[in-house]
Amino acid sequence: MPAAGRAPDAPGERVISTVLDPAVLTPLVVHTEAWINFDVGLLIDRFWANTINGLAYGSIYALVALGYTLVYGVLQLINFAHSEIFVIGVFGVYLTFLGLGFEPGALPNLPLAAIILDLLLAGVVAMVVAGLAAVGLERVAYRPLRRRNAPRLAFLITAIGASFAIQQVIRIVRGSNPEGTIRLLPPSPAFTVFGAPVTNLQIVIILASIAMFIVADQFVNRSRLGRGIRAVAQDPATATLMGVNRERVIMITFLVGGVLAGAAALFYLMTIPQGAVYNGGFLLGIKAFTAAVLGGIGNLRGALLGGLILGVAENYGQSLFGGDWRDVVAFVLLVLVLMFRPTGILGESLARSRA
Amino acid sequence: MSEPTHDSTSTSLDVPPSEEGLLESLEHMDAAERAEHDAAVSASVAPARDFAVAQGETLLAVDGLTVRFGGLTALDDVTFDVKRGEILGLIGPNGAGKTTCFNIMTGVYRPTAGDVRLEGQSLARMKRYRIIQAGVARTFQNIRLFGAMTALENVVVGTDARHRTSVPGALLRLPRHRREERDAVEKAMALLEFVGIADRAADKATALPYGYQRRLEIARALATEPKLLCLDEPAAGFSATEKDALSELILKIRDDGYTVVIVEHDMRVVLGVTDRLVVLDFGRKIADGLPDEVRRDPAVISAYLGGAVEDAPAGAGEEDA
Numbered sequence: 001m002p003a004a005g006r007a008p009d010a011p012g013e014r015v016i017s018t019v020l021d022p023a024v025l026t027p028l029v030v031h032t033e034a035w036i037n038f039d040v041g042l043l044i045d046r047f048w049a050n051t052i053n054g055l056a057y058g059s060i061y062a063l064v065a066l067g068y069t070l071v072y073g074v075l076q077l078i079n080f081a082h083s084e085i086f087v088i089g090v091f092g093v094y095l096t097f098l099g100l101g102f103e104p105g106a107l108p109n110l111p112l113a114a115i116i117l118d119l120l121l122a123g124v125v126a127m128v129v130a131g132l133a134a135v136g137l138e139r140v141a142y143r144p145l146r147r148r149n150a151p152r153l154a155f156l157i158t159a160i161g162a163s164f165a166i167q168q169v170i171r172i173v174r175g176s177n178p179e180g181t182i183r184l185l186p187p188s189p190a191f192t193v194f195g196a197p198v199t200n201l202q203i204v205i206i207l208a209s210i211a212m213f214i215v216a217d218q219f220v221n222r223s224r225l226g227r228g229i230r231a232v233a234q235d236p237a238t239a240t241l242m243g244v245n246r247e248r249v250i251m252i253t254f255l256v257g258g259v260l261a262g263a264a265a266l267f268y269l270m271t272i273p274q275g276a277v278y279n280g281g282f283l284l285g286i287k288a289f290t291a292a293v294l295g296g297i298g299n300l301r302g303a304l305l306g307g308l309i310l311g312v313a314e315n316y317g318q319s320l321f322g323g324d325w326r327d328v329v330a331f332v333l334l335v336l337v338l339m340f341r342p343t344g345i346l347g348e349s350l351a352r353s354r355a
Numbered sequence: 356m357s358e359p360t361h362d363s364t365s366t367s368l369d370v371p372p373s374e375e376g377l378l379e380s381l382e383h384m385d386a387a388e389r390a391e392h393d394a395a396v397s398a399s400v401a402p403a404r405d406f407a408v409a410q411g412e413t414l415l416a417v418d419g420l421t422v423r424f425g426g427l428t429a430l431d432d433v434t435f436d437v438k439r440g441e442i443l444g445l446i447g448p449n450g451a452g453k454t455t456c457f458n459i460m461t462g463v464y465r466p467t468a469g470d471v472r473l474e475g476q477s478l479a480r481m482k483r484y485r486i487i488q489a490g491v492a493r494t495f496q497n498i499r500l501f502g503a504m505t506a507l508e509n510v511v512v513g514t515d516a517r518h519r520t521s522v523p524g525a526l527l528r529l530p531r532h533r534r535e536e537r538d539a540v541e542k543a544m545a546l547l548e549f550v551g552i553a554d555r556a557a558d559k560a561t562a563l564p565y566g567y568q569r570r571l572e573i574a575r576a577l578a579t580e581p582k583l584l585c586l587d588e589p590a591a592g593f594s595a596t597e598k599d600a601l602s603e604l605i606l607k608i609r610d611d612g613y614t615v616v617i618v619e620h621d622m623r624v625v626l627g628v629t630d631r632l633v634v635l636d637f638g639r640k641i642a643d644g645l646p647d648e649v650r651r652d653p654a655v656i657s658a659y660l661g662g663a664v665e666d667a668p669a670g671a672g673e674e675d676a
């Protein structure tokens with residue numbers, strides 16, 4: 001506990017709340033304005049705007065987090081290359097835009113229906129490409145290790161290696177500069193919530209993400225393939241002895257994770273049109289992984305909750321402490337949650353429990 | 356019998372609506388409906404089988420089976436047959452290799468030498484899920500249920516082994532897939548009734564009493580439509596009454612056309628249900644014959660520490676093979 005040194009006789013929880021208490025921090029801020037703000041006024045002013053923006057960002061984190069959580073549930077493997085599957089999805093969207101004749105920098109002059117159709121097409125392409133890439137990654141990187149009963153550490157280092165390899169291949173093909181900005185649908189306020197504007201993009205992203213989450217959740221909890229996924233997650237040996245084809249379950253798990261990452265890629269590029277770059281998955285991947293751990297890795301609903309909380313919290317943090325603190329807030333939040341709930345908010349389970 | 360508890364508070368594993376409806380309808384049946392329903396249940400659990408004509412044929416052939424773990428020989432050139440439609444008891448003192456034999460038959464281990472053939476088809480190198488599809492299912496000495504799933508779901512996992520819809524078909528929820536899903540739930544429910552635990556269908560497996568868990572394992576194995584059912588110490592930890600009920604269930608399973616191999620320490624259960632016995636000792640087969648012959652066999656008696664077979668350790672502890 002880092003704070004314990006300052007107040008050795010105070011119980012842990014009180015130390016934390018004291019450190020975060022504005023009354024204690026404010027005098028400190030007066031001398032150190034240069035590197036940290038403490039703008040409670042801004043936090044309150046932007047509360048609703050931050051909440052909505054945070055939910056939109058958080059939905060994207062949640063969709064990517066589902067891929068981490070699903071694979072972890074089935075293989076107890078942190079698939080660090082999942083962020084690159086997401087980047088492949090981003091390029092799938094971007095190249096589809098180019099293929100459809102959209103020019104970087106120019107605003108499209110098309111009827112809304114055509115734009116929606118183009119976005120849908122790009123989304124489908126990204127989902128297919130990312131889904132296939134995830135299945136391919138599993139075949140090439142992880143299945144050979146499983147065949148040879150490799151130790152868990154070998155999987156982990158392979159995941160990191162695969163992540164770099166995919167990143168560098170994208171860099172070689174597309175260069176290291178970010179691609180031009182293609183914005184099909186500029187954000188425009190649709191309505192306001194407590195005075196905060198909600199853009200059309202934010203509505204689409206939040207609703208579509210939640211719809212995709214519900215489909216994924218129902219798939220895992222209600223369908224036959226999902227039943228196989230849960231059986232393998234709980235007890236792989238018994239599952240195979242009851243006729244579950246484990247290799248197929250693993251393939252489907254990667255496929256579903258990749259498809260969700262492809263959808264996230266579309267929403268990401270709609271929000272951040274300059275985001276198509278070879279290493280663009282790094283920070284987002286780490287954030288999504290954080291979201292998965294925050295909610296309880298292996299737990300689908302935890303991934304959604306973790307993503308949304310992370311998105312909202314980092315927006316609040318940005319207002320409160322200043323823009324540079326956005327990522328710090330996200331990771332400090334993770335540390336704090338794990339200190340008190342080591343298995344995450346909802347606990348660790350893709351139907352995993354001590355039977 | 357307690358009422359089925361619908362655990363509506365569970366977050367990740369709610370009972371699908373179809374199951375709840377099914378449970379409701381079972382509760383509100385009058386006697387006539389009940390009789391009709393029971394007939395339907397037994398028809399569904401035991402579909403017309405070819406065993407009546409083929410009874411007595413060799414179903415499973417264990418041929419010169421040898422298994423070594425490092426320097427330890429768990430099974431040494433063991434040969435025996437399982438006939439279609441019989442209950443074969445596989446017995447022997449602790450460490451005789453009974454569970455190892457099961458593990459080979461279900462693909463957990465690979466044999467060092469020899470082979471196991473089901474209807475002439477070698478199981479020795481087959482993938483585990485293929486062995487299930489070929490028709491060998493098992494229960495476990497130490498219960499291995501999917502604890503976070505309901506009892507019904509556990510059995511439905513077993514039925515999945517017989518699903519024919521492809522992955523794309525399942526993803527697109529084609530009519531055939533939906534029909535198979537519905538049939539699976541009905542069949543699973545019928546199996547739970549067959550083993551006598553339908554009243555707890557909606558409960559999580561871990562929440563079931565011990566005896567129910569053992570019966571649930573049997574229902575789950577039956578759901579895979581096995582030709583051969585392997586029961587690994589199904590009576591372990593049971594009271595005398597429970598053992599009698601279990602013996603009855605095993606006989607009922609045999610009478611429904613399944614072939615059963617049972618590993619069991621409790622001699623009352625073994626002698627009460629088996630048609631034939633194979634005795635292993637230190638990985639070798641020392642006897643093979645009718646229960647009455649085997650219990651008088653001097654080699655068997657000496658294997659059980661010189662005592663009479665009846666005095667053999669009843670329901671003795673865990674066997675490590």
